[in-house]
Amino acid sequence: MIFAAGALLSQEELPALLDSLEERLNETRSGPPLDVDVVLDAVDSLGRTLDSGELDPLLAQYAPPSAREELREVRGMLRREALEARLQLELGDLRPGALVERPFGRTLVQPLGVLLHVTPGNQVGIPLFSALEGLLTGNLNLIKLPHGDRGLTLAALKLLTQREPRLAPWLYAFEVSSKDTGTLERLAALADGAVTWGGDEAVSALRRLAPPGCKLIEWGHRLSFAYVAGYEDREAEWSALARHIVRTGGLLCSSCQVIYLDTDRPEEAEAFCQAFLPLLNRAARERDRDGAAQAALYTHTYRLERLAEGAGDRTWFGEGCSLTLKPDRELELSPLYGNVLVKCLPRRELIPVLRRQKGRLQTAGLLCRPEEREELTALLARAGATRITRAGEMSRTFPGEAHDGEYSLRRYIRLADIET
Template sequence: MIFAGGKLFPDAELNSVLGDLEAEIVQTLSGPPLEAETVLNALDALGRELDSGALDALIAQYAPPGALEELERVRPQISRASLEARLALELGGLSGPRPFGRAEVRPLGVLLHVAPGNMAGLPAFTAVEGLLTGNLNLVKLPHGDRGLTLAVFQKLTELEPKLAPYLYAFGLSSKHHGAIQALAALADGIVTWGGDGAVSGMRRLAPPGCKLIEWGHRLSFAYLSGWEDLDLSGLAEHVVRTGGLLCSSCQVIFLNTELLSVAERFCKQFLPVLEKAAAEQYKLPGQAAQGALYAREAALEQIVDRSGSGDLVFSGRCCSLTLRRDRELELSHLHGNVLVKRLPREDILPVLRRQRGRLQTAGLLCPGPEREKLAGLLARGGVTRITGPAGMSSALPCEAHDGEHPLRRYMRVVDMEKIF
C-alpha cells in the first residue's frame, strides 16, 4: 500500500504517485512551514486516543504480539512534555542573534526514512521526528510492517489534516530498486535504520550532496568489577528480558579479572540468578520454549563450531553462560544465552577500539568508588551510554541517540547577514 496526501492507494498506483511527487513536494515546501506546535497538538490528540484505549483494537489488528506492552514502555517518550523538552535541548541555542545578523534553524526539507522492522512503532516514530523538525517525510516501510504505520499516519492526518502533505509511505521491497532510487533523488536527507547491509545499500543509492543520517545496529555489554558482593539480579533480568536482540542488550559480560578461576566462579554464582530471571520472565510456554531452543542451539554450536576452543559452557534451564578465553566484544547466542569474558581494566581501550562505530551501551556494575574512573575509561573507549546493568535498555529522558541528538541532524542552520 501507498500513503500519500492523507489517503491510501494500492501498490499499482506507485508510478502515478511517484510521477506527481516532485510537483507536490515543491508545492508543500513553498507554502507556510509546518510548525512544531501543530505536530505536538496532533501527537497530543493521538496520545489521548491511545491512553483511552480507543486504538487498542487497531494495534491488536496491525501490530505484532507484545506491541501494547512495548508501547506502554515508550509512551512517556512521545508525551508532549518529553517532546518539548527534546526540542528545547536539541535545537535550543542554534538560532538567535549573531555578530553578523542572525541564525535560523530550518528543516532539511525532504527526508527519506528507510524504516526499521525491528520494533513495531519505529517507522512511525522516525517520521514523527521528521515532522517535529518541519520536514516532509517519505517513509519506505519495512518488509514486516503489518499496516500499523499506515494506520497511524491515517489517524494522525485525520486528527490534523495539515500534516497530510508532509507524510508519504511506500511498501517497497528490494525489487523496487528504481522506485527507491527515485525517492532518494528527491530527498535532502536519508535516514537509514538497519544493519550494515541496509546502510551500505542506501549509501550506494544516495545522490551526492544528500545528507546521510544512519542509525546502524550496535553492540552493548556489561562491565563488572568487584561484583562479588553486588546484586546481579538486575543484569540477569536485563539479559532474559531483551533476549540480546536490542542495540542496548548485553551480549558479553566482561569481568575485570585476568584469572580464569575467578571467571568460572562468577559463572557458577550468576547461573542460578539467570535461571531465576528466566523462570520469572518466560511465563508463557512459547517464551520458555524459545529460551530452551536457543540454549540447545548454543550448546550444539559450541560442539560443532568451537570444538577445541577451550570454551566452558554453563547450561541452565532456558539459559546458558559461555565463558570464552578471548576478549572480543561479539554477538551472543541470544535469548538468555550470554557470553562471559575476562577483560582487565587496562585492556578495555584496545578491545573497545576494535568495535568503534558499533558500540552503544555499557552496563557498569562496580563498587561506588570505582565507578567514576571506570565510566571515564568506557567513555574514552567509544561507548555512548553508560548505565547500571538493570537499566541498559531503559529509555532515559532527553537522552541522545547513539551519541547524537537526532532532531539537530534533521535541521540546517541558515545564517542571515544583516545588511545596513
C-alpha cells in the first residue's frame, strides 16, 4: 500500500503517483508554509488518544506484542509541552520562517525542503517518529517503510491526517523493497535531504542513490555496552541490567552488546558470569510466550554453533539466555535475544579500546560506586559515548536528549542570508 497526501493507494497506482509526485510536492511548497502549531496540536492529540486506549485495537492488529510498552516509554516526548521545549532547545530562534537580524541584513530560516526517510524495522514507531521531526521543521516527507512494518505506519498516518487534514499534503509513505532501486532513485531525486537510520550497508546504498546536492543525514547503527566497575545496590542494579538485556534482545542501538568488567583478571570475570546468570535467567522467564519461544530457538542454535566452532570462549547457558566470556577487548555485536558477551576492560584501557569504534558508540550503562560515578562518566564521555545512563535505563528515552550526540532538528533546516 501507499499513503499519498491523506489517501491510501494500491501498489498498482505507484507509477502514476511517481509521475505526478514532483508537481504535487512543488504545489505544496508554493503554498503557505506548514504551521508548527498545527503539528504540535495534532501530535498531542494523537498522544492523548494513545493514553485513552483508543489505539489498542490498532496496535493489536498491526504491531508486535511489545509495541504498547515501547510506545509508553516515548509517550512523554509526544506531549505538546515536551515538543515545544525541544524546539526551543534545539532550534532556539532558528525556527523555520524566522527572520534573524544580522550586521549585513537578515537571515531567513527555511525548511530543508523534501526529506526522504529510509527507516529500519527494529523499533516500533521509527518511521512515524522520523517523519514527525520533518514536520516539526516544516518539511515535506517521503517515507520508505521498512520490511515488516505490518501496516502500522500507514494506519497511524491515516489516523493523524484524519484528525488534522492540513498535515496530509506533507506526508507520503511507500511500501517499497530496498531492491527496487528504480523507485528509490526517483524518490531520492526529489529530495533535498535523505535520512537513513540503517547500518553501513544501508548508508552506502543511499549514498549511491542520492543525487549530488542531496544532503545525506545519517542516523546509522550504534553500539552500546554496560561498564561494571562496582555497584551501589548489586542485586537491584544487576537485575535491572538483566531485564534490559532480555527486553531489548540486543536489537536496539541502545541495547547492551557487551558487559565490560573493570578488571583484567579472568577469574573475576568468571565469578561475575556465575553470579549474574541466575538474574539473567530470572529476567528471561518473564518473557511472553512468543518471545520465550523465539529466544529458546535462537539460544539453542547459538549453543550448536558454539559446539561446532569449538571456540575457546566459555559460555554459561540459561533458559533462553546465555553469557559468553571472551578473552579479547573489542566492542562487537552480541548473539542477541538474551545472549550477551562479557569481556574484561580495565579502566586504564577504556579509551584506547573504545576509540577503535569512534563514530559508532552510543550508550554506556554505568554500574559503579557513587563516589566514582563522576570520574567514570567523564572517562566514558571522552572515549566517545554519547549517552551515559544507569545500566537498567540504557534504552529509556529521555525528553530533551540529543540524538547520537547531536540535536537532530538542526540538520533539517537551512539558512538564507539576505542583504538589506
